[in-house]
Amino acid sequence: MANVAVIGAQWGDEGKGKIVDWLAERADMVVRFQGGHNAGHTLVIGENVYKLSLLPSGIVRGTPSVIGNGVVLDPWALKAEIEKLTAQGVKVTPETLHIADNCALILPFHRDLDALREDASGAGKIGTTRRGIGPAYEDKVGRRAIRVCDLAHLDDLGPQLDRLTAHHDALRAGFGEPPVDREALLAELREIADFVLSFAKPVWLMLNDARKRGRRILFEGAQGVLLDVDHGTYPFVTSSNTIAGTAAGGSGLGPGAVGFVLGIAKAYTTRVGSGPFPTEQENEIGERLGTRGHEFGTVTGRKRRCGWFDAVLVRQSVAVSGVTGIALTKLDVLDGFDEVGICTGYRLRGQVIDHYPSNAADQAAVEPIYEMIEGWHESTAGARSWAQLPAQAIKYIRRIEELIQCPVALVSTSPEREDTILVRDPFSD
Numbered sequence: 001m002a003n004v005a006v007i008g009a010q011w012g013d014e015g016k017g018k019i020v021d022w023l024a025e026r027a028d029m030v031v032r033f034q035g036g037h038n039a040g041h042t043l044v045i046g047e048n049v050y051k052l053s054l055l056p057s058g059i060v061r062g063t064p065s066v067i068g069n070g071v072v073l074d075p076w077a078l079k080a081e082i083e084k085l086t087a088q089g090v091k092v093t094p095e096t097l098h099i100a101d102n103c104a105l106i107l108p109f110h111r112d113l114d115a116l117r118e119d120a121s122g123a124g125k126i127g128t129t130r131r132g133i134g135p136a137y138e139d140k141v142g143r144r145a146i147r148v149c150d151l152a153h154l155d156d157l158g159p160q161l162d163r164l165t166a167h168h169d170a171l172r173a174g175f176g177e178p179p180v181d182r183e184a185l186l187a188e189l190r191e192i193a194d195f196v197l198s199f200a201k202p203v204w205l206m207l208n209d210a211r212k213r214g215r216r217i218l219f220e221g222a223q224g225v226l227l228d229v230d231h232g233t234y235p236f237v238t239s240s241n242t243i244a245g246t247a248a249g250g251s252g253l254g255p256g257a258v259g260f261v262l263g264i265a266k267a268y269t270t271r272v273g274s275g276p277f278p279t280e281q282e283n284e285i286g287e288r289l290g291t292r293g294h295e296f297g298t299v300t301g302r303k304r305r306c307g308w309f310d311a312v313l314v315r316q317s318v319a320v321s322g323v324t325g326i327a328l329t330k331l332d333v334l335d336g337f338d339e340v341g342i343c344t345g346y347r348l349r350g351q352v353i354d355h356y357p358s359n360a361a362d363q364a365a366v367e368p369i370y371e372m373i374e375g376w377h378e379s380t381a382g383a384r385s386w387a388q389l390p391a392q393a394i395k396y397i398r399r400i401e402e403l404i405q406c407p408v409a410l411v412s413t414s415p416e417r418e419d420t421i422l423v424r425d426p427f428s429d
């Protein structure tokens, strides 16, 4: 039985929420495997708009949803998000939400440190979501983290807390901040512990059992491959591996469990935060893409930078993430342009190259080589079949497929879940 991993093939915000929601209806479980509440997934269901950050998108329709060990979990953000969804009529119970008991926690001083560092970095700032994601992952790999399972043993945390606060107190002193207030931290953790623990379990056991029983698992990636800590535009990346390979390690399943990898890519490109962006259009084209595409961040409300489709970067994402098929989203945003650009290669200090270099200075120096394609003036908004697409739009999609060396499996033409052209069903592969 095929499982499906959905991952972003650009810098996040590709429209994964809608696609995951669409697939979640036929999945038996939806699993988040990396990132935290830095993600922003918007689901539009009829009149209702749901904005999720930490919870898997399946939760809205009652599909059993799992937060895997690869996620960093802010207990207070979890509670706030559950309360907001409950107020919208969504039931979140220990039967529908399962949290890995070996997830590392995001604590209040992680959030502080994220903001302190960003504020102190001047032009070198990363433009993080300031949710404490980076500092929490650092503590995880530094073997200092407090994990979900530790919430059941708060009275025995002594030596672990010593190691954690020794590290943070030194960092805080450097920023002129007082040491971590251990008693206040423990009091806050005591207050929230039972709530988090009510959803906690060894989810790897549950997932392996589900797999043996042939259940369909949908892995929901957050951010995008270009924000991957190894393969992205380092150091302007997030602190987790966002590639599809992480779906296995971040949930406690073997690599064979991942199945079909659906890469989500916008028909153009956007980015929030700092970092290189070769096809960025800081002109009226970028303005028009941003306005038509409502390009404002779900989590921070920041205006997104916009530009043409970069086939070199998406081809690279397809390769490093083993993408089986692409879901091309927001095609309708390109309606009405006289011509649309696709980046097909770069020029780096006079040399033509066919991939994105690893070094940050080289990444910033590349100049995109564009192929301009005649646009279309008909509307593609709401199209549900190829027959409803103008010939030029089809030509654009076919050229993208050729350049990224990967077939398009789905085309999304509006935020509504039914406005989707299905070429190849990831679940029936």
Ligand code: IMP
Residues within 6 Å of the ligand: 011, 012, 013, 038, 039, 040, 126, 127, 128, 129, 130, 131, 132, 133, 134, 222, 223, 227, 236, 237, 238, 239, 272, 273, 274
């Ligand atoms: P962090 O994940 O908060 O540490 O932020 C690191 C970088 O990833 C920044 O450029 C953020 O804007 C970006 N980022 C993090 N999460 C998302 C997301 O869900 N969509 C788009 N960009 C994101």
